[in-house]
Amino acid sequence: MQSRGIPPTLSVLILVLFGACTGRRAVFDGVLEEFLLAEAEAASALRDERPLQPLSLEPLDPTMLCQTPRDPCRDAPCHPEAGCIATNELEYECGPCPEGMLGDGNDCRWPRRVALNEIDYDQPGPDDAEFIELINLGDATVSLEGLVVLMLNGDNDQVYRRIQLGTLGELAPKALALIAGPSVEAPADVPQLRIQSAGFIQNGPDAIVLADQDGRELDALVYGGRLDGFDEEAHALGEDRGEGSLVRLEEGGAFVWTCRASPGLPNTEAFDEPCGL
Ligand SMILES: [Ca+2]
Ligand SMILES: [Ca+2]
Structure with missing residues (x-):
């Protein structure tokens, strides 16, 4: 059987081209590699007594051979x-x-400047109107893809619930979004991730951490009591005592208690006890 490797004349042509393209190896090396692979395949087929495949070499474009790298x-x-x-x-x-x-x-x-804005973790009777409100504090619309809310049990520091926020889509500057229980009433145009069960937020002392896909903490809130391992600023200055919620009234400020929960609406006021007056 006759070898179908590179004919001697073609080998000479390759060497000539190589000389013409000295210093322009990238393109030439690719062409040479194709020839060498074809020849190796032919040798392998002869050795294994396999039928030879047709040798298919694309016509060479001379302008490609000497291109600038x-x-x-x-x-x-x-x-x-x-x-x-x-x-x-x-x-x-x-x-x-x-x-x-x-x-x-x-x-x-x-960095995405998304923060926790309000939390209502306790209601009179069944906790079926719990919610966590988020806000985009930045000046640009941001995607919530990759962000996650981690809910930590204060008794053992373990995450008892993990909520991915990607389905909430994008958030315009200063816009709000909600993670909300089944009975929360909120404006329809606010992105909402519904949890169809009551009591998805433990009543504390526990913590909520907002983190990104790299594990970077964007915000944190400790509520219902104190927890070690969190900055002093993360601790709420009040407790959700059934009525009302914990709200932030200024960017980066402490969470304070208010009688009037405002899911999906701006936080505007703080109330002292008693509620309903
Ligand atoms: Ca609760
Ligand atoms: Ca609100």
């Missing part, structure tokens, strides 16, 4: 402010993201 940074794969550094003709590295931004240099983004 491809610049891997040509298509600007990195964030514009991170910068791109070509490490060879095929690979690149991105510089660090600008200060304050998150990401790996390819993708840089400002």
Whole structure:
């Protein structure tokens, strides 16, 4: 059986082209690799006495052989402010993201300024109107994809419920979103994630942590009592005593008790006891 490897004339042609393209190895190496693979396959088939497959080589475009090497940074794969550094003709590295931004240099983004805004964990009678209200404090619309609410049991520091927020979609600046029990009444245009069971928020002392997909804590609230391991600022200054809820009245401020829960609406006031006056 006769070898169907690279004919001698073709080998010479390859060497000539190689010489013409000295310093432009990237494209040439790819072409040469194709020839070598074809020849190796032919040798293997002869050795194994397998039928030879037709040798199919695409017609060569001479202009491709001597192209200027491809610049891997040509298509600007990195964030514009991170910068791109070509490490060879095929690979690149991105510089660090600008200060304050998150990401790996390819993708840089400002941190999502989503925060806890209100919680109603206790109602008179069955706790079927519990809710957690979230707010986008940033100046840009953000996706809630990847964010998670972790509900921690204060007795053992274990997460007793984990709620992924991706289904809430996007949140415009200063807009609100809700995780709400079955009896909560809220404006229809507020994104809502419904929990169809009463008592999904323990009455405390427990904690709620809002975190992103990298495990970074965006916000935290300790309610119904004190817990070790949390910043002083995370502890609510009041308790939800059936009526009302715990609300934040200013950005980053403490949670205080109010008689009037406002699911899906701005928090506007704090009330002292007694409620209903
Ligand atoms: Ca409850
Ligand atoms: Ca509210």
